[in-house]
Amino acid sequence: MSTTAPQKFEFQAEIAQLLDIVTHSLYTEKEIFVRELVSNASDALEKLRHLQLTEKEIYDDTLTLEINVTTDDKAKTITIQDFGIGMTRQELVENLGTIAHSGSKAFLKALAESEQKNTSLIGQFGVGFYSAFMVAKSVKVYTHSWRKDETGQLWTSEGAGNYSIEESSGERRGAKIVIELKDECSEFSQDWRIKEILERYSAFVSFPINLNGKRVNTVQALWLRNKNEIKDEEYTEFYKFQAHAFDEPRLRLHFSADAPLAINALLFVPKENTEKLGFSRLEPSVALYCRKVMIDAKPKHLLPEWLRFLKGVVDSEDLPLNISRETMQDKALIEKLNKVITKRFLKFLEDEAKNRVDAYNEFYAEFGFFLKEGAAVDFTHKDQLAKLLRFESSLTEKGKTTSLADYVTRMGSEQKEIYYLFGPNRAAIESGPYLEGFKARNLEVLFCYESVDEYVMNSLREFDGKKLTAADHADVKLSDLPKPEGALSEDDTKKLTSWLKDTLGERVAEVKASDRLVDSPALALNADKFMSPHMRRMMKALNKDGAESPLRVNLEINPRSAVIKRLFETHTAAPDKAKLVAEQILDNALISAGLLDDATAMVARLYKILETA
Numbered sequence: 271m272s273t274t275a276p277q278k279f280e281f282q283a284e285i286a287q288l289l290d291i292v293t294h295s296l297y298t299e300k301e302i303f304v305r306e307l308v309s310n311a312s313d314a315l316e317k318l319r320h321l322q323l324t325e326k327e328i329y330d331d332t333l334t335l336e337i338n339v340t341t342d343d344k345a346k347t348i349t350i351q352d353f354g355i356g357m358t359r360q361e362l363v364e365n366l367g368t369i370a371h372s373g374s375k376a377f378l379k380a381l382a383e384s385e386q387k388n389t390s391l392i393g394q395f396g397v398g399f400y401s402a403f404m405v406a407k408s409v410k411v412y413t414h415s416w417r418k419d420e421t422g423q424l425w426t427s428e429g430a431g432n433y434s435i436e437e438s439s440g441e442r443r444g445a446k447i448v449i450e451l452k453d454e455c456s457e458f459s460q461d462w463r464i465k466e467i468l469e470r471y472s473a474f475v476s477f478p479i480n481l482n483g484k485r486v487n488t489v490q491a492l493w494l495r496n497k498n499e500i501k502d503e504e505y506t507e508f509y510k511f512q513a514h515a516f517d518e519p520r521l522r523l524h525f526s527a528d529a530p531l532a533i534n535a536l537l538f539v540p541k542e543n544t545e546k547l548g549f550s551r552l553e554p555s556v557a558l559y560c561r562k563v564m565i566d567a568k569p570k571h572l573l574p575e576w577l578r579f580l581k582g583v584v585d586s587e588d589l590p591l592n593i594s595r596e597t598m599q600d601k602a603l604i605e606k607l608n609k610v611i612t613k614r615f616l617k618f619l620e621d622e623a624k625n626r627v628d629a630y631n632e633f634y635a636e637f638g639f640f641l642k643e644g645a646a647v648d649f650t651h652k653d654q655l656a657k658l659l660r661f662e663s664s665l666t667e668k669g670k671t672t673s674l675a676d677y678v679t680r681m682g683s684e685q686k687e688i689y690y691l692f693g694p695n696r697a698a699i700e701s702g703p704y705l706e707g708f709k710a711r712n713l714e715v716l717f718c719y720e721s722v723d724e725y726v727m728n729s730l731r732e733f734d735g736k737k738l739t740a741a742d743h744a745d746v747k748l749s750d751l752p753k754p755e756g757a758l759s760e761d762d763t764k765k766l767t768s769w770l771k772d773t774l775g776e777r778v779a780e781v782k783a784s785d786r787l788v789d790s791p792a793l794a795l796n797a798d799k800f801m802s803p804h805m806r807r808m809m810k811a812l813n814k815d816g817a818e819s820p821l822r823v824n825l826e827i828n829p830r831s832a833v834i835k836r837l838f839e840t841h842t843a844a845p846d847k848a849k850l851v852a853e854q855i856l857d858n859a860l861i862s863a864g865l866l867d868d869a870t871a872m873v874a875r876l877y878k879i880l881e882t883a
């Protein structure tokens with residue numbers, strides 16, 4: 271109730287300009303005004319809570335610290351009331367009539383600099399209290415300061431250049447903002463609509479928020495609590511609420527940091543990797559908060575792409591509520607957050623891998639793909655990621671894995687490189703000809719089954735100073751093994767390799783005796799240094815150039831093999847038959863290498879060989 275005549279005031283020029291833009295804005299996400307006003311209310315309550323610690327005399331001190339939102343769809347109004355510190359007449363003029371507030375300033379500056387004269391910038395900057403004018407015909411602020419000797423005030427504006435203030439008796443402490451909605455914005459006088467908005471942006475505000483008498487925010491901002499006081503069930507409940515999830519989290523990391531930024535983060539790894547199950551690519555969904563108020567549910571650059579499977583919350587009070595994707599300063603802040611959180615999460619995984627081996631391995635089986643993606647593309651973190659990778663190897667049991675670090679501890683003093691082989695699965699690699707030479711010399715070979723492994727190995731290049739080398743690479747040199755009895759002599763072997771080179775012609779670049787074969791008669795090594803057999807297969811699957819270039823391989827034969835000895839015996843006696851066998855040996859080697867492009871010629875030849883058998 272007014273006790274004196276209203277006094278008229280002009281808005282400061284910048285505010286008038288701001289209001290003009292906001293009032294006529296076509297910005298579609300008008301709903302953010304709720305977030306802005308609730309966050310102001312929460313700030314005002316927070317300030318009151320602090321005052322209660324130091325001040326003896328506070329007006330209306332029996333009030334509960336809460337926020338009450340009421341909607342009236344007949345009158346088309348929404349009211350947001352808090353019992354916070356309120357404002358004096360003087361404060362109303364300063365706070366709501368002049369441009370004190372940084373978000374609005376930044377908004378106007380960006381607008382002046384920006385090419386886009388449209389108002390999409392509002393959403394990016396947030397214009398605090400003034401955002402109410404996107405939806406309001408008129409805004410009334412009923413308020414009473416926490417100071418006992420002040421009187422209640424009513425601030426009114428229709429957003430067009432001026433506002434008025436009058437005394438108002440009977441006000442409770444705090445601020446009550448009544449918005450009379452524009453006709454086209456009447457949706458904001460609907461209970462369900464506001465409920466949805468409050469749940470989205472203000473679910474974790476620490477003061478109770480009641481919408482039309484019903485409590486909306488029931489889940490606590492767990493990430494700000496001391497982790498020693500939080501039960502597992504509370505974490506799980508929070509995860510389900512925040513990530514809209516139905517499963518239980520597999521891993522969680524709850525941490526806070528003070529430098530270089532104040533961060534409170536609560537991150538979860540879900541139980542299942544839905545991308546692996548064939549669902550669509552995950553979107554980043556660790557939400558960004560500033561003091562419990564959500565800034566962005568799906569911030570793109572908060573974490574690297576390969577961490578897109580994480581859920582949870584990052585809260586930093588060093589961020590402005592209206593953080594923008596446009597300004598350099600804010601971009602730098604996000605980058606800093608990204609760096610700190612990624613490093614911390616990788617450290618966490620390292621500890622898990624050390625202390626909870628089984629849980630880590632289960633995590634890896636489900637989410638290892640993402641770590642490999644990171645190792646392949648993220649130059650900054652690849653070394654830290656390399657430590658987290660796991661592979662089966664020639665020394666592990668089927669289904670069990672080793673880390674690169676453990677591999678290194680098993681390396682003999684002679685061994686300088688870390689060997690790996692690609693193949694579709696363990697059986698294929700073990701039955702192929704490439705492994706046996708390594709096995710015979712007790713050299714461990716890592717098994718790589720996934721396409722991404724090729725990129726990982728190419729990106730890492732080395733681990734702990736040891737080169738990562740494909741075991742089927744033509745350059746690999748292996749130590750001599752003692753010559754077994756009954757092998758072809760060196761002379762005979764030379765005769766045979768030169769005959770093979772002539773006979774096989776263009777299909778081979780080189781033929782020589784192998785130092786890596788033990789049982790198999792022959793193997794093919796890709797003569798192309800730049801394209802591994804695996805890459806060639808992928809290019810072929812993608813129908814890319816390169817796969818079609820004529821294939822030339824180095825053929826290595828095993829002088830100990832019965833087939834080779836027999837070939838030597840027949841190559842002069844029955845050259846035609848020997849030629850067929852030679853070609854078949856090459857094709858068999860190509861099959862093992864995954865390099866045989868077309869099997870038709872081979873099938874016809876096999877029948878010919880069978881005829882003579």
Ligand SMILES: Nc1ncnc2c1ncn2[C@@H]1O[C@H](COP(=O)(O)OP(=O)(O)OP(=O)(O)O)[C@@H](O)[C@H]1O
Binds near residue numbers: 352357366399445592
């Ligand atoms: N509910 C309220 N109770 C008391 N004071 C308020 C309330 N709402 C706004 N104010 C005062 O008005 C000022 C301006 O509010 P506005 O929303 O424009 O900016 P801000 O809250 O300071 O900035 P930001 O929204 O970026 O945090 C606030 O700083 C505060 O002093």
